[in-house]
Amino acid sequence: MSRAKYCKFFTECKSKAVYRIPHSNLALCKDHFIANVDKRVQKLILKSHIIHRERKNKILIALSGGKDSQVLLSIMKKLYPDNIELHGLYIELGISENNYSKDSGIIARSLCDKLEIPFHKIDVKEKNGFNIDDIHNLKQVIKKQKQKPLDDRIRGECSYCGLIKRHYINKFAVDNGFSVVLTGHNLTDEATSLVNNFFNVDIGFLKKPGYFLESKTKNLISRLKPLFYINEEEIAMYAYLDNIEHLPTECPYSAQASNIKIKKTLLEIEQYRRGNMISLLRRYYKVMQPEIEKANSSEKHLDRICVECGSPTFSKICNFCKTTEKMLETLKKHKIQVDG
Numbered sequence: 484m485s486r487a488k489y490c491k492f493f494t495e496c497k498s499k500a501v502y503r504i505p506h507s508n509l510a511l512c513k514d515h516f517i518a519n520v521d522k523r524v525q526k527l528i529l530k531s532h533i534i535h536r537e538r539k540n541k542i543l544i545a546l547s548g549g550k551d552s553q554v555l556l557s558i559m560k561k562l563y564p565d566n567i568e569l570h571g572l573y574i575e576l577g578i579s580e581n582n583y584s585k586d587s588g589i590i591a592r593s594l595c596d597k598l599e600i601p602f603h604k605i606d607v608k609e610k611n612g613f614n615i616d617d618i619h620n621l622k623q624v625i626k627k628q629k630q631k632p633l634d635d636r637i638r639g640e641c642s643y644c645g646l647i648k649r650h651y652i653n654k655f656a657v658d659n660g661f662s663v664v665l666t667g668h669n670l671t672d673e674a675t676s677l678v679n680n681f682f683n684v685d686i687g688f689l690k691k692p693g694y695f696l697e698s699k700t701k702n703l704i705s706r707l708k709p710l711f712y713i714n715e716e717e718i719a720m721y722a723y724l725d726n727i728e729h730l731p732t733e734c735p736y737s738a739q740a741s742n743i744k745i746k747k748t749l750l751e752i753e754q755y756r757r758g759n760m761i762s763l764l765r766r767y768y769k770v771m772q773p774e775i776e777k778a779n780s781s782e783k784h785l786d787r788i789c790v791e792c793g794s795p796t797f798s799k800i801c802n803f804c805k806t807t808e809k810m811l812e813t814l815k816k817h818k819i820q821v822d823g
């Protein structure tokens with residue numbers, strides 16, 4: 484903390500400043516910093532109108548055990564102590580390196596227990612027959628064989644992981660009557676994904692709304708990212724100051740993702756263009772995304788129901804079912820143990 488020694492929130496606040504909000508350069512004490520983040524989260528919740536006075540609000544928080552979703556859970560419980568029914572859901576992905584998945588699940592459950600929030604867990608190996616470790620092992624086996632027949636081309640672990648998580652989180656929410664799912668995606672992650680997808684000119688991503696995906700489709704739950712405008716450093720600071728337990732390590736497979744390099748570059752730019760990431764997201768979703776969405780609105784809609792799992796889909800069978808079926812076949816072919 485250079486310059487401002489004291490909190491600048493109120494002239495009356497004489498407390499020592501502990502953190503400077505990156506985009507506004509406002510130095511704040513612990514209590515005012517925590518209040519500032521809570522207020523910014525609440526603002527997005529109010530703007531999205533996900534909480535209704537006249538009906539029961541059943542909200543699901545997708546928990547990874549990482550700092551973002553743990554902080555989000557804690558803020559939601561503080562903001563809405565009794566007028567919403569809050570539940571936590573953890574997807575056990577079976578990542579055994581450094582005990583990653585097991586520890587993540589223990590930490591997510593522990594915060595739910597502490598806050599008296601019902602905790603749910605879905606084990607993908609039990610549901611699917613394989614998990615992320617199996618996909619990782621398959622990749623190693625194929626690499627060793629030095630053969631890459633077209634039909635065995637395997638994408639990165641993250642790509643399957645995202646598909647599996649989205650599927651089970653949505654299915655659980657639909658089957659259990661939740662009105663909305665909240666995830667802990669933060670500003671830094673979102674700015675990184677936006678730049679990556681911009682480089683790839685991925686219109687499918689670029690036309691999607693930012694923090695709130697309001698569903699008008701049967702069997703698809705609306706999704707909100709309440710930490711959309713809070714950056715990773717602020718969340719880490721919040722977790723530290725408010726003593727929120729979380730798994731400090733990253734997923735062992737994410738180290739391979741190209742996103743990490745883009746994130747690093749964005750953080751470097753932030754050093755000389757303060758607030759670069761927040762203004763990128765604000766301006767993109769205000770100015771460009773609506774235009775891209777309008778120009779691409781005639782594309783196919785998720786207006787069918789998968790005959791196998793009941794999820795919304797473009798065709799008879801959804802992408803999740805097609806991908807998992809193909810993966811099971813490939814795993815069996817390469818003699819990797821699967822259930823069922």
Ligand SMILES: Nc1ncnc2c1ncn2[C@@H]1O[C@H](COP(=O)(O)OP(=O)(O)OP(=O)(O)O)[C@@H](O)[C@H]1O
Pocket residue numbers: 544545546547548549550551552553572573574575576648665666667668672734
């Ligand atoms: N195993 C999981 N089970 C349930 N939800 C998950 C899981 N992994 C991720 N999520 C949800 O997706 C969000 C973004 O995922 P990402 O992989 O970026 O999380 P992370 O960096 O591991 O952890 P976090 O974002 O919670 O700090 C999480 O904040 C959480 O809401």
